[in-house]
Amino acid sequence: MQDIARKAGVSSATVSRVINQSGYVSSETRKKVEAAIQQMDYVPNSQAVSLKTGSSKTLGIVASNFSDTMMVLVRSFTLAAQQEGYTVTFYITDEDKQKELDVLEMLRGKRLDGIFLLIRLNDWSAIEPYAKYGPIVTWQRVDSNHIASVYMDQYHAYTLGLEHLYASGCRSIVNLYSNSHGLNTKSRIKAYEDFCTRHLLPVHSADLFMGLNTSRDGERVAQWWLEQSVKPDAFMTSSDSVAAGLVTQAQRLGCHLPEDFSVIGFDNIEISRLLDISTIDYPVAKQAKNAFALIFHQLTNREVFLEPLDFQLISRKTTKN
Amino acid sequence: MQDIARKAGVSSATVSRVINQSGYVSSETRKKVEAAIQQMDYVPNSQAVSLKTGSSKTLGIVASNFSDTMMVLVRSFTLAAQQEGYTVTFYITDEDKQKELDVLEMLRGKRLDGIFLLIRLNDWSAIEPYAKYGPIVTWQRVDSNHIASVYMDQYHAYTLGLEHLYASGCRSIVNLYSNSHGLNTKSRIKAYEDFCTRHLLPVHSADLFMGLNTSRDGERVAQWWLEQSVKPDAFMTSSDSVAAGLVTQAQRLGCHLPEDFSVIGFDNIEISRLLDISTIDYPVAKQAKNAFALIFHQLTNREVFLEPLDFQLISRKTTKN
DNA sequence: TTGTAGGCGTTATCAC
DNA sequence: GTGATAACGCCTACAA
Numbered sequence: 001m002q003d004i005a006r007k008a009g010v011s012s013a014t015v016s017r018v019i020n021q022s023g024y025v026s027s028e029t030r031k032k033v034e035a036a037i038q039q040m041d042y043v044p045n046s047q048a049v050s051l052k053t054g055s056s057k058t059l060g061i062v063a064s065n066f067s068d069t070m071m072v073l074v075r076s077f078t079l080a081a082q083q084e085g086y087t088v089t090f091y092i093t094d095e096d097k098q099k100e101l102d103v104l105e106m107l108r109g110k111r112l113d114g115i116f117l118l119i120r121l122n123d124w125s126a127i128e129p130y131a132k133y134g135p136i137v138t139w140q141r142v143d144s145n146h147i148a149s150v151y152m153d154q155y156h157a158y159t160l161g162l163e164h165l166y167a168s169g170c171r172s173i174v175n176l177y178s179n180s181h182g183l184n185t186k187s188r189i190k191a192y193e194d195f196c197t198r199h200l201l202p203v204h205s206a207d208l209f210m211g212l213n214t215s216r217d218g219e220r221v222a223q224w225w226l227e228q229s230v231k232p233d234a235f236m237t238s239s240d241s242v243a244a245g246l247v248t249q250a251q252r253l254g255c256h257l258p259e260d261f262s263v264i265g266f267d268n269i270e271i272s273r274l275l276d277i278s279t280i281d282y283p284v285a286k287q288a289k290n291a292f293a294l295i296f297h298q299l300t301n302r303e304v305f306l307e308p309l310d311f312q313l314i315s316r317k318t319t320k321n
Numbered sequence: 322m323q324d325i326a327r328k329a330g331v332s333s334a335t336v337s338r339v340i341n342q343s344g345y346v347s348s349e350t351r352k353k354v355e356a357a358i359q360q361m362d363y364v365p366n367s368q369a370v371s372l373k374t375g376s377s378k379t380l381g382i383v384a385s386n387f388s389d390t391m392m393v394l395v396r397s398f399t400l401a402a403q404q405e406g407y408t409v410t411f412y413i414t415d416e417d418k419q420k421e422l423d424v425l426e427m428l429r430g431k432r433l434d435g436i437f438l439l440i441r442l443n444d445w446s447a448i449e450p451y452a453k454y455g456p457i458v459t460w461q462r463v464d465s466n467h468i469a470s471v472y473m474d475q476y477h478a479y480t481l482g483l484e485h486l487y488a489s490g491c492r493s494i495v496n497l498y499s500n501s502h503g504l505n506t507k508s509r510i511k512a513y514e515d516f517c518t519r520h521l522l523p524v525h526s527a528d529l530f531m532g533l534n535t536s537r538d539g540e541r542v543a544q545w546w547l548e549q550s551v552k553p554d555a556f557m558t559s560s561d562s563v564a565a566g567l568v569t570q571a572q573r574l575g576c577h578l579p580e581d582f583s584v585i586g587f588d589n590i591e592i593s594r595l596l597d598i599s600t601i602d603y604p605v606a607k608q609a610k611n612a613f614a615l616i617f618h619q620l621t622n623r624e625v626f627l628e629p630l631d632f633q634l635i636s637r638k639t640t641k642n
Numbered sequence: 643t644t645g646t647a648g649g650c651g652t653t654a655t656c657a658c
Numbered sequence: 659g660t661g662a663t664a665a666c667g668c669c670t671a672c673a674a
Contacts (some may be wrong), residue, residue, distance in 0.1 A: 341669080370669080
């Protein structure tokens with residue numbers, strides 16, 4: 001910067017003003033400075049800027065693993081952030097609690113301005129203290145005054161799916177849950193229990209079908225179904241990936257859907273459209289967009305627009321009617 | 322840092338030594354300093370460190386858009402980088418040449434230590450000059466002394482697929498190419514032409530099937546096939562995504578594979594396994610790992626191990642035999 | 643083994 | 659309008 005200041009015959013302060021379009025600078029000197037910048041092929045050192053301003057213009061997105069749904073989140077969040085000049089760094093904690101804490105530390109270390117936490121590993125009590133170093137927004141539901149969430153209650157969305165199955169004649173529905181400790185799962189279990197009570201149906205235990213996340217998991221469930229003497233007539237799944245595995249494996253095993261059993265996915269990502277799987281359209285991309293908006297708001301105090309979150313059932317070919 | 326130096330009764334230099342485990346420091350003072358760090362809950366400002374050291378310990382991964390294959394690359398690259406203490410930032414250029422240049426500028430601006438470029442938008446001549454500011458490794462093939470590549474020639478892999486189709490009786494093969502300007506596509510066209518010459522088959526024009534990247538594109542091809550009076554009996558695709566769209570739409574339209582026509586995907590990602598699509602297992606994850614290794618090597622001069630790259634045909638149910 | 647001090651490349655507060 | 663100059667928080671010769 002000194003070099004170009006010298007070349008333009010001004011001081012580095014003026015160069016700074018030109019670059020940041022701040023303060024007064026005559027259009028004449030501005031021209032000179034800009035010319036010098038061009039000639040010397042100068043580019044500001046962003047580390048120095050960050051050190052001075054105290055902001056890295058970088059946001060972190062943290063996930064414990066990788067799934068198609070998360071990719072949608074990453075994509076949408078990144079796009080929104082780029083729009084406002086933020087850069088997004090992606091961290092895979094790989095089920096390692098320490099790694100999650102490491103990322104949180106980066107908030108303190110000024111490496112990150114904010115964090116979008118998809119799936120947490122540590123207790124909220126361990127995460128919450130970091131909120132004072134920068135905005136943390138989570139995808140999962142959380143009870144905290146310091147951590148915002150783009151969470152959307154799954155109770156009603158899930159109920160919608162269950163009622164759709166009931167209306168099409170299903171009376172023995174099995175629920176495939178993902179992580180057992182999440183509040184989303186709790187909501188779903190509650191929705192299922194209420195549903196059973198409402199229709200005087202027997203409630204089956206939830207424990208058997210926990211921790212199902214991938215298409216491989218779904219495939220195993222198809223196998224399981226075949227081996228049962230008393231077979232359920234429908235599956236509510238936690239994600240389209242699981243549903244996709246279930247559906248394709250069932251077809252491989254000679255089953256016909258929805259005659260043999262019905263399946264409802266969750267999230268409405270590409271694969272469910274491809275495979276004609278009925279699913280709940282859950283506004284994942286909008287959640288990510290809102291996550292950025294919330295972080296941006298906390299960072300800048302600027303007004304932001306939050307997309308309304310809604311869901312709907314998309315009836316395709318793995319459910320009757 | 323001054324604060325904790327004061328608290329420990331030493332100078333900031335000593336604190337720095339303790340933190341970086343560099344230079345001499347008696348175990349006694351080290352204890353004191355560490356205690357102070359604990360108590361004051363101190364964490365170094367990474368921007369200041371970066372400014373001083375000239376390295377941000379951050380790598381960029383640049384893609385023009387999002388596809389399943391790229392997600393595999395991102396995942397594998399990120400994991401490898403995290404292993405060595407690097408952080409990975411993800412940039413979507415969204416087909417915008419300027420955005421790509423912006424990322425390249427970050428290399429100059431010291432925001433990025435290195436770049437893994439998946440799909441380039443600008444001419445190599447515009448990209449190459451940036452290599453002097455930091456390592457650039459590309460996924461695509463490139464002829465440059467300054468830009469390394471984890472590219473793997475697709476000629477032989479593609480030929481393998483074509484010969485498999487020929488052996489199973491296909492004589493009228495249509496190639497679905499992705500981007501028309503890439504060297505990969507050129508290799509594939511060459512492979513196809515040589516294949517035709519070898520077997521005395523007529524060569525069809527390549528122009529018709531360029532720019533096919535997504536499952537939607539694949540679906541359109543299925544529709545196209547149905548409308549032809551003289552129908553080809555096989556498709557070689559540029560990715561499993563395209564193949565997946567083609568296969569599912571064909572089934573929707575009442576076609577039977579591989580009786581009506583054969584399909585071979587590319588990359589062997591999850592969806593091809595799910596849909597039983599024959600494909601070429603292409604070592605995408607290894608390429609990403611190597612990309613990091615190459616960058617790491619240029620950055621640190623340390624010895625690195627490069628995974629050998631190989632491919633194979635995975636025969637599933639969209640090809641005969 | 644430890645301390646002093648200069649500088650990394652900016653931004654921002656003053657004077658002028 | 660513009661120019662000194664003091665931080666920002668850290669690392670690292672060089673001295674002691």
